[in-house]
Amino acid sequence: MTDLLESTQVRAMYMSDTASVIEIISDHDDDDGEAAEAEFQDEGVEGHFVLVDGDDVLGISGYREIENCDATYYLSWTYLDEDYQGKGLGKKLLADVLDRLRKQDARKIFVKVSDYEEDGKNVYAAALSMYKSFGFEVEVVGQDFYDDGESQTILGLELTPQSEDLSVADEKPVIRFNGLFEIAETDGAYTFAWIVEKSAGFFGKRSFTPEDLELGISSVKEQGGRKIFLTFPSNLVLIHRPLQAVGFKYVGQLKDYYEEGLHELHFSHDLEGIG
Ligand SMILES: CC(C)(COP(=O)(O)OP(=O)(O)OC[C@H]1O[C@@H](n2cnc3c(N)ncnc32)[C@H](O)[C@@H]1OP(=O)(O)O)[C@@H](O)C(=O)NCCC(=O)NCCS
Structure with missing residues (x-):
C-alpha cells in the first residue's frame, strides 16, 4: 500500500475525466452519480481534483465557492474507487485539496453528510470520521432532511484562524x-x-409576517412537502418573532458563514401532523 501512496498523484480534474469520475461515484450511489454529472455539465470542473495512478483515475474531491460570501467553500464530491478505499488515499487527496484552499486564502469550508444506513450500517461513516480527523466540527444537524429518518449533518473547518468575538452590526x-x-x-x-427589497414604503412592512410564512407553509403542504428548512444571516433581527409565531424551530448556525462574525442561522418546520 505504501507504493500507491507514493505513486499516486493529485492533479486538476479535466472535463475528459468526467466519465471515470462519474463511474466511481455511481458505483457508490447511482443518484449521486447522476447529480454529479449534471453539476459538472452545468458548472464545470474548476476546483476539482483527481487522484491518479498513471492514467487511472482512483478518486475525486474538490470545492465550490459559496456565492455572496467571503472566501467560504463547500467540499464537493469526495469519492474513492471502492477497490482503493481504506488505504490512506482518501486522506492524501483531501489533505491536498485543503492545502490548495489554504494557499489561496480560503477562510472556511463546510461539508454536508447524510446519516443514511444500509443493512444497519451508516454508509458515510468513513467519510464522517475522515472529516473529523481533519478537524471538521459538527455545526448543524437537520433532522429528517433528506427523508424521514435521514438527517443532514453540516461540519465546518476554519482554514485560517478567525477572530473569537467579532460581531457584525444588526440590520433590519x-x-x-x-x-x-x-x-x-x-x-x-x-x-x-x-430577496431583500431596496427600500420600504413609508407604511410598508418592515419584514415578512407570520401571514407571509403561513402562505408558504400552505403551499408546501399542498405540494406534499414534509418539512421546511430556512436559512438567514445572523444579523437580521426582525426575522425571529414571525418564525417563532408559526412554529419554526431554531436548529443551529454555521459559524462565520458569510464572513467573520456573520453566521448562517438554520430553522426548520415540521409539517407532519398539521391540519
Ligand atoms: C470517504 C472516503 C473518500 C475516504 O477515503 P479512504 O481512502 O477510504 O480513507 P483513508 O484510508 O484515507 O482513511 C481516512 C480516514 O477515514 C476514516 N475511515 C476510513 N475507512 C474507514 C472505515 N471503514 N470505517 C470508519 N472510518 C474509516 C478514518 O478516519 C481514516 O483515518 P485514520 O486511518 O487516521 O483513522 C472513501 O472511503 C469513500 O469514497 N467512501 C465512499 C464515498 C463517501 O462516503 N464520500 C463522502 C460523501 S460526503
Missing part, C-alpha cells in the same frame, strides 16, 4: 419571499427563496 432590511422549491437531493424538504 425588508425581506420578501419570492418563491419556494423542493431542496435538491431531498424527498419532500422545501425552502423559500427570499
